[in-house]
Amino acid sequence: MRGMQYAELETFLAVAQGRSFRRAADKLALSPSAVSHTLRALEDRLGTKLLHRTTRSVSLTDAGLRLQQRLQPAFAEITGAMDEINEGAEKPTGTVRLTVPRVAAQMVLAPVVGRFLSTYPDIQLNITVDDGLVDSVADGFDAGIRLADQVRRDMETVPICGPMRGVVVGSPAYLKAAGVPVSPDDLHRFCLLNYRLPTSGRLLPWEFSAGDRAVTISQEGPLASNDPDLLIAAALDGAGLAYVTEATILTHLAAGQLVRVLEDWCPSFEGWHLYYPKNRRIAPALKALIGCLS
Structure with a gap:
């Protein structure tokens, strides 16, 4: 697979998971117009429409849904392979994308973030402060922080502060x-x-x-x-x-x-918990953050 083709598929998967060009752009560090251009190029190359676009929403066509279902496990394998290589490195690298409420950012992240970044200079933290209840998986986050009773049951949780x-x-x-x-x-x-x-x-x-x-x-x-x-x-x-x-x-x-x-x-009441999807390999960068917080 050529590099451009991989980039097109990665961009499509980011849009399909987040149902948003903006969220995909934030995740991939691209502009929304670049994401839109890449998706149109992919559709032109495949000769089929993958997305229904309106000014307010993005949804998948039948072809887009089938492509997402085939791509997700393949990209998970690629990510897992990269993580295994990373685990053998002296220090973990990569980006950890977190969604956290404002109070949690103040209480549990602010006191440790400077020390964490000094200890792991090859890790980048991308933290979105949002008090709303978001779908962390669909929005492209690796993990989130919420109170215990706000976390979905299909998530693994780690307590990171006391009551x-x-x-x-x-x-x-x-x-x-x-x-x-x-x-x-x-x-x-x-x-x-x-x-x-x-x-x-x-x-x-x-x-x-x-x-x-x-x-x-x-x-x-x-x-x-x-x-x-x-x-x-x-x-x-x-x-x-x-x-x-x-x-x-x-x-x-x-x-x-x-x-x-x-x-x-x-x-x-129970304090803050860091959560991430069950049955997903924990990237070394996220594992390092969990170790710092717990």
């Missing part, structure tokens, strides 16, 4: 003016600063438990955002109560800028 806890916090000035809630039932009297889920657009419910009792609060407030930092900033300015991950506000708690409330009602 975490959500906390309800407000500024001293706000609590002095509004009072202090004693139970979740009191929250109807307070301004709630809500996190809006990026994928569904719904407000994230505030979940509490104490003993045998569980309470879920879903209440509109003066602010809703998919940016946790904005909610923290609003709480610091006295706009209301925020329900956030405790680890993200430790400095504010230590400085007395924010105060916990309803502590007895805020349970801990």
Whole structure:
């Protein structure tokens, strides 16, 4: 197979897996126009249409689906062979493509990324920060980081941090003016600063438990955002109560800028997990990252 033919097939497979020219372009470090040109050249050479294209979506024709089904195991064999060679090298090389939520990037990646890159100078990390629930395989990622209950069952998971806890916090000035809630039932009297889920657009419910009792609060407030930092900033300015991950506000708690409330009602939960598809050979570069994080 000539180099140009391999590049055409690799480009087609990237588009077929991600159902997107943009995602394929990001994965292959090409421009979307270059991806489109390569696909048209492949279709012209084969004399058949492989993709249905619209301004909003990309789907496979019957011929395109058959080609994808034949190519995927072949390219997996090629990748596996390259990985085996890489395993024999002194240091792993290659690119690791990760999808992670913003809080996970701050908590588990930011403290180690510099040291990791210094230790493995031949590894490139390509990290996409996205709080939405993405299909990591279809979008061309090697692995992702999510909370345990957000990971699909067909994924292998590796815990990379201990239990975490959500906390309800407000500024001293706000609590002095509004009072202090004693139970979740009191929250109807307070301004709630809500996190809006990026994928569904719904407000994230505030979940509490104490003993045998569980309470879920879903209440509109003066602010809703998919940016946790904005909610923290609003709480610091006295706009209301925020329900956030405790680890993200430790400095504010230590400085007395924010105060916990309803502590007895805020349970801990499983922390971040790195995940990747089961039954897939782990590339040495990803294996090195897992070793650094776990």
